[in-house]
Amino acid sequence: MVPAPVIQIADLSFRWPGQLQACLEFNTFEIRQGERIFLHGPSGSGKSTLLGLLGGVLMPERGVLNVLGADFARMPASLRDRFRADHIGFLFQMFNLVPYLSVIDNVLLPCRFSQRRLDRTTAGGRSLRDEAVRLLTQLDIGPLLLERPVTKLSVGQQQRVAAARALLGKPELIIADEPTSALDAERQSAFLDLLLHECDDASSTLLFVSHDRRLAPHFTREIALAELNLAQVAGEAA
């Protein structure tokens, strides 16, 4: 049986307001459940725009954009916001955490905005906090750090806390935007292993965006954004 599609894009075009040229133009692009996708592209190839589209904060000009069966191209913004909170975990490159919240509060953040994430987190019979602590422990963040302000953590620790936040409540799709670029090579690899392992645990699909092609072997499929994007993008910031 072929796994269900998680992301379906067809004949998609996006243009920033006030610009003449389209920034993204896709023919077709599909990610299926359980895949570990490595998406790479240099700065300016439209990565941020694609993430904005997949996250539901940007609207395509035309085309099909389905995420987990939801038709983003036709959904009102508030529903897309809700959908994102319910089904997608995000992981960014640096400054990934809300600086004035403690470690545990940062991890619990998605459950404050999404009832579904909250329900899924506590579905196993554990309390919300226990589940967060379990996830953090798996990611090598010990109980001593829980109430610590996140600004007191090392970059590597911060990224693992951010990963725990993205994974809490087992969202179907994890989108990671260069989460390892601030880590040295050794830690990069360790972090990736942890992330992939947790994705397996949560049976989440992973879309990993990076410009560093050395990481590609960890994934099941590698896609070059430049080949995918038909628009001739120049001067657009990453």
Add this chain to the structure above:
Amino acid sequence: MKYLIQLAILSAWNRRITLGLTLVAIALSVALLLGVERVRHDAREGFSQSVSSTDLVVGARTSSVQLMLYAVFRIGEATNNMRWESFQMLVAQPLVAWAVPLSLGDSHRGFSVVGTTPEYFDRFRYGQAQPLAFRAGRRFEQIFDVVIGATVAERLRYELGSSIVLNHGSGDVGLAEHSDKPFKVVGILEPTGTPVDRSVHVGLAAIEAIHLDWQGGAPIPGMSIPPEFVSKFDLKPKTITAALVGLKNRAAVFRVQRSINEYSGEPLTAVLPGVALDQLWQVVGVAERALLAVSTMVVAVGLAGLVAVILAGLNERRRELAILRSVGARPGTVFTLLSIEGLAVTVLGAILGVVLLAAMTALLGPLASARFGLAVEMRMIDPQELKLLGAVVGVGMLACLIPGYRAYKLSLADGLTPRI
């Protein structure tokens, strides 16, 4: 929503130094605004209560404002006096219950001298019809007895038995002295917060006595009548400056006023103190309104500072807002988050301002009362002040929609990846 408020508080705490300073600025400006409003209110109150229970003030023909100025506030001088016969005519009126004469024009070291009758201490009322009370001593009985107001006693350090010399005319320097006829302090009044505190009261006869050997505002050369002999002269006054009149029936006040104004013996003016005080306040009120305008602007500056601080902090928070969006916050949520912060600081500032004002009145109230005769009391906020406070919070709320709106636009434009 509850979590949003918690988030706003935590975020604000994270920037507590800048926000704290802004909070202090707003609290100070609110305290200033309320303080000015309160002083204004109390000054007006004190002003309108400087004479009470008097139905008419009567003097020679002049404007009502001017009559009030010299008869009640001892400011300026009467251009004309009224004849003693006219005063007796007043007393004889069937509707008049009492009349107290006032003879002004002399001074003592800057404080005005009021020649009057002992009845003055019964009839004169201030505030809510409060009578004059003696802190020490008694009324004047002998010709050269004097009763002084609280401020006079305090400023000049006079006690019972102090000997004082009156000046001819009013002012501070270069005045001729009635040095041949010294007076003795026999009574000191309690403070009233009215011009009475700054007055020196003597009998009408005393005013006549010190001017016996004077003519045209100067001593008659070669003529000097020693104090022992003054009682041998006729000390019945020929003129007085003004009179305070009480009626048997207040409803008749306009009738009596008209009959005095139309008196055929000499041109007289009778004014209703309440009406004249209101007119007078219109004049004084300009300064008071300017003061209120200035403090309103100070509040506006404080609120503008708040908006500026929140706006300035916004750029550093774009990443944070993007994170919140990634976990499901809507642009509207971001707008609310920012607006809550501004509103909270405004409300806290207003509350702190009220507390500050209370503390200042408690600390500085006695000083203001002693130094400037301003009776500023410690009290709860009245509805008028509450309205003012509400206006501040309302304007603050509106102002804080600006950073909220800006954050909303930013988070729409930034999406999940702010371009910083």
